[in-house]
Amino acid sequence: MxxxxxxxxxxxxxxxxxxxxxxxxxxxxxxxxxxxxxxxxxxxxxxxxxxxxxxxxxxxxxxxxxxxxxxxxxxxxxxxxxTENRPQGRLRLGTMESTAARRLPRVLARYHQRWPEVELELAQGITRALIDSVRAFELDAALIARPIEPDALPVEHFESVPVFREELVLLTPSGRQPLEPTRNGVGPTLVAFERGCAYRSYAIRWFELQGIRPARVLELGSYHPIVACVAAGAGVAIAPRSVLELSSLDGEVDLHPIGALGRVDTLLIWRKGQSSASLNALRDLLQGETASTQPF
The missing domain is CATH 1.10.10.10 (Winged helix-like DNA-binding domain superfamily/Winged helix DNA-binding domain)
Structure with a gap:
């Protein structure tokens, strides 16, 4: 073999x-x-x-x-x-859709210009799936939202560094009150990704802190239809403010801050003990980008 x-x-x-x-x-x-x-x-x-x-x-x-x-x-x-300690070969990177759309294009362009011998493979997924793929050696590293569950990234299996910070906001149809719970504590429908999405977990926690629960969860697989469904009145959503800058639905949804719970770090994670020149170069580039735009 x-x-x-x-x-x-x-x-x-x-x-x-x-x-x-x-x-x-x-x-x-x-x-x-x-x-x-x-x-x-x-x-x-x-x-x-x-x-x-x-x-x-x-x-x-x-x-x-x-x-x-x-x-x-x-x-x-x-x-x-x-071999020579120079980035080369294949690097398999996982990322959330929001990060791929808003944060990565400029970083990956600079990475490719600087290290053209690296064959970079990009895969998108929700946080839980990306963690599992890194653990299973299917990905070398991934960009994920810091999980709300404290044991989701066991230190004996993973290493990580924060590279971006996102502000999560509540999206509602334009002119609609943020929350209108019924007598039994049921609020509006939550429009979100499938279970395993870290931002969905933050949304559920925020609902709990308001003392209500969503009437149901409408699961969609991309931010564009999520925002469009909110604009059409199907429910509310919680999403990174940076993603909404790419949306063409200005004026059709209102944004509401959700406080400290909405400040969520994006982490670069990799398997504990793993090291390669390609991964180290990407980590250094991401942290340099953060230092110049988003000091922690």
Whole structure:
């Protein structure tokens, strides 16, 4: 079982099939198929089953995947450790949608200009999913909102530094009162991301501090439809003020401060003990950006 075979196996999983994996790896499809068969023969078990036109991981494949991620990540670390201490190779960075839209474009442009030999892969997700992906070696680092739960980032598994600070605000339809609870303490509908989004957790905590609970939670997967739903009167939302600067709905929603609870740090997190020149360069660039614009 060699690293090349594991790289191909991981690509087939990530790209949901041989065709896209072959294109991603710049290989012919027959070579990818052959290498997967050879890996299965080496291990003595099937890693995929075909369901129509899709390849589905078998239980053995599910078991192998996190080991493959860890071995490939360790190989990258070893390669960086014995080569010149210069950022190069692949860096897999996870980020929240709000951070990708508002905070990262200028930083990533500067990073690419300074370190063109780094192949930067960007993945978006909610905070909990990003933490899990870093833990599982699927990402090298991630930008997340500081979790409201104190045990979400165990110090024995993760290291982190604050790199941005966001102000969360309450969004309501224009001209509408922020909260109009009924007699039984039920407030308006909360429009938010799915469970696992740190900002949703802050929103729920803020509702609790007001002594009410949302009538329901309308889950959406992006800030643009969230803001649009609030403007249309579907409910209220809590979101970073910086994201709203990108919205074209000025005058259709009102913004209300939510106090100290709304000041939330964005953290760069990585696995404890992990070190690479590429990650260190990104951390230094992010912290330099923070020092010039958002002193903590």
């Amino acid at each position: 060699d690293l090349s075979a594991l790289t191909i196996f991981r690509a087939v999983v990530r790209e949901n099939g041989v065709t896209r994996a072959a294109a991603k790896l710049n290989r012919v499809q027959s070579n990818v198929t052959t290498r997967i068969r050879q890996l299965e023969e080496t291990l003595g078990t099937d890693l995929f089953v075909r369901e129509g036109r899709r390849l589905i991981l078998t239980p053995a494949g599910e078991t192998l995947l996190p080991y493959a991620e860890r071995l490939l990540a360790l190989a990258d670390e070893a390669r960086n450790a014995v």
